[in-house]
Amino acid sequence: MSIQQYIQDVYGAIKSLLKGMCVTGYYFLHPKEIITEQYPDNRATLKLAERFKGEVVMLHDENNEHACTGCTACELACPNGTIKIITQFDITPEGKKKKALNTFVYHLELCTMCNLCVEACPTGAIVMAQNFEHSVYDRKQLIKTLNKPGSKLRAGVE
Amino acid sequence: METIIFYCIALFILITGILAVTARHIFRAAIWLLFALMGIAGLYFWMDLNFVAAVQIIIYVGGIVVLIIFSIFLTQQSGQKMAQASTKQTVFSMAAVVFGVAFIGSIITRFYFVESHNSMNTAVEHIGTQLMSVTQYGYALPFELVSILLLAAMIGSIVIAMKQKSEPKNN
Amino acid sequence: MISLEALKNEVQNWLQLHVGSTMALIAESVLLGILVIALFAVLGLLLVFMERKVSAVMQIRLGPNRVGPKGWLQTSADTLKLMLKEGLTPDGADKFLFNLAPFIIMIAAMLIMVPVAFARNFQIWDINIGVLYISSVASISVIAILMAGWSSNNKYSLLGAMRSGAQIISYELSAGIAVITMIILTGSLSVNDIIASQENGWWIFKGHIPAIIAFVIFMIAVTAETNRAPFDLAEAESELTAGFHTEYSGMKFALFFLAEYINIFIVCAVAAILFFGGWMPFHIGHWQAFNHIMDYIPSSIWFFGKTFFLIGLIMWFRWTFPRLRIDQLLNLEWKYLLPISLLNMLLMTIVAILKWYL
Known part of the structure; x- marks a missing residue:
């Protein structure tokens, strides 16, 4: 090892160590950077990150209509069988039989929040909600029906 | 007061020294040796020879005893109790002890303890x-x-x- | 203004008047013992809390904030828990040495407190070999670590103890040489003389580049000597399950933990004495007016301020740098720190002979 290399090593080491210390020093002097959320004290004002995923929900508008056509794309996309779609055949005004959604069964206890079902949905009927307080006393309560009772397919969604 | 402290330190050195020789675990023997050496350092402090005392601690406690302990660590089966000394060993060591005591005793009886008066610059x-x-x-x-x-x-x-x-x- | 010096003289005079001089000596010794133990307890609580808060803020967290206002009572609660816990002794352990080791490490830490000057004329014993005494007594704690590791009868403890021991011994070299570098400037080993020599400016400013290099080397070496991150591979939680004190629990563990923090305080106090003038206020040459203003701040505040600043620096190291590997550790000491500190000592000798400092 040449003497020049040696001095360069020492210089580089000190420089990189100081750089690291600058980062932690900056955080030390700027307590506003702290990202800790004091849950549950700040439950009312809690703001989650934009892409945080809590559970799958189905969007319903004010007329109690949803956009799910019962195509089962989400069921096929799900890697661990979380979604089970029960379909029925509606009779259209023209007298044709048409596949439609009866019950959207969602097993929250199996879900890994992978977002694949949301990406697979062709009509944008389901989204990921940010609710994360899922604890219940009975496992059966985790099996959810996502379409609200009496809801129907929004007109114009194919 | 001074004399009492001296006898306390001397007694401590003697007891730990004897324990160091008689301990059956080699690691314990090293620890007793450490205490004996620290007692000697205490004796130096008592004599107001601060520098010698500090050097005694640095060299013997920080250096030599640590070296001894490291060599014990690296020795196989050093955790076992050592075998009882054989009769031959006992006899010879007793003879060595008797000779040592007699030698020191003879020196003391011939010259006695002379009080030194030249104060040392420490x-x-x-x-x-x-x-x-x-x-x-x-x-x-x-x-x-x-x-x-x-x-x-x-x-x-x-x-x-x-x-x-x-x-x-x-x- | 109440200073520690005046308080000390008051107590001394009262004792001399009301009890005999022999009794006064004994009473003072007992008082000192109590004071040192109290200081240890307060330092332990404070430093552990400080470490947790500093680490939290550096990692953009909040740290302990539930027990007491802003979490101030967290360490007290932890201490209470440790006191109530059972102190286990493993079955195959060498029980005598196992129980002795924590006390040895505490006694060593207490003995080092002796020559440390906490304020103007406030020192237990102004021993004329102060700094040498500190480095000699500090070497006793190695023995306690080795003792603890051996007597635990656990291979992780033994490995941790050996690593610790090797590390402390090898880094003692460059720490010692850094101290000697400063001794060349001061020309005395006594803590009081070292502080007095910095009346017209601290050595880190007066000593030019060699003093700064010595300071950096000293800080690196003592970080390694106190077995703290980034040199904590001897106590690596993830590899050796905390090294030499794996088998300790309850108060015996607490003593090791406390001794670690006390050692940090002591090395930072030594660094403050050598490089930042101990309790000496910030003086610039012969600016009498400025120096007088600085003298109004009590000397104890100067001392503790500097020491805690240096402790903060060591904590900053810990929460920034990743842990070193054993070969990197040895390379750093033997290939970088030791040659540089030897050269630096030579440089300092030249500076001292030519009197380039003020």
Whole structure:
């Protein structure tokens, strides 16, 4: 090892160590950077990150209509069988039989929040909600029906 | 008061010394030796020889006992109790003890304890200049000799630890 | 203004008047013992809390904030828990040495407190070899670590103890040489003389580049000597399950933990004495007016301020740098720190001979 290399090593080491210390020093002097959320004290004002995923929900508008056509794309996309779609055949005004959604069964206890079902949905009927307080006393309560009772397919969604 | 402290330290050194010799676990023996050496350092402090006491602790406690403990760590089966000394060993060690006591006793009875009156200058500056002085009672020559000895030991250990440059492989 | 010096003289005079001089000596010794133990307890609580808060803020967290206002009572609660816990002794352990080791490490830490000057004329014993005494007594704690590791009868403890021991011994070299570098400037080993020599400016400013290099080397070496991150591979939680004190629990563990923090305080106090003038206020040469203003701040505040600043620096190291590997550790000491500190000592000798400092 040449003497020049040696001095360069020492210089580089000190420089990189100081750089690291600058980062932690900056955080030390700027307590506003702290990202800790004091849950549950700040439950009312809690703001989650934009892409945080809590559970799958189905969007319903004010007329109690949803956009799910019962195509089962989400069921096929799900890697661990979380979604089970029960379909029925509606009779259209023209007298044709048409596949439609009866019950959207969602097993929250199996879900890994992978977002694949949301990406697979062709009509944008389901989204990921940010609710994360899922604890219940009975496992059966985790099996959810996502379409609200009496809801129907929004007109114009194919 | 002073005398009481002296006898306390002396008793401590003697007891730990005896324990160091008689302990059946080698690690415990090393620890008792450590206490005996620290007692001697305490004796130096009692005599107001601060520098010697500090050096005693640095060299014996920080150096030699640590070295002994490391060699115990690296020895196989050092956790076992050592075997009881054989009769032959006991007899010889007893003889050595008797001889030692008789030798020291004879010296003491012949010369007694003479009270020294020349007060020592124990300031560190004085010790330093004395160590480097080339006048009478200076320690420059022994100091240089010891440093050459240490240098030789250091070079020797480097030579032993040095890797042989592996010859270029032919096959 | 109440200073520690005046308080000390008051107590001394009262004792001399009301009890005999022998009794006064004994009473003072007992008082000192109590004071040192109290200081240890307060330092332990404070430093552990400080470490947790500093680490939290550096990692953009909040740290302990539930027990007491802003979490101030967290360490007290932890201490209470440790006191109530059972102190286990493993079955195969060498029980005598196992129980002795925590006390040895505490006694060593207490003995080092002796020559440390906490304020103007406030020192237990102005021993004329102060700094040498500190480094000699500090070497006793190695023995306690080795003792603890051996007597635990646990291979992780033994490995941790050996690593710790090897590390402390090898880094003692460059720490010692850094101290000697400063001794060359001061010309005395006594803590009081070292502080007095910095009346017209601290050595880190007066000593030019060699003093700064010595300071950096000293801080690196003592971080390694106190077995703290980034040199904590001897106590690596993830590899050796905390090294030499794996088998300790309850108060015996607490003593090791406390001794670690006390050692940090002591090495920072030594660094403050050598490089930042101990209790000496910030003086610039012969600016009498400025120096007088600085003298109004009590000397104890100067001392503790500097020491805690240096402790903060060591904590900053810990929460920034990743842990070193054993070969990197040895390379750093033997290939970088030791040659540089030897050269630096030579440089300092030249500076001292030519009197380039003020």
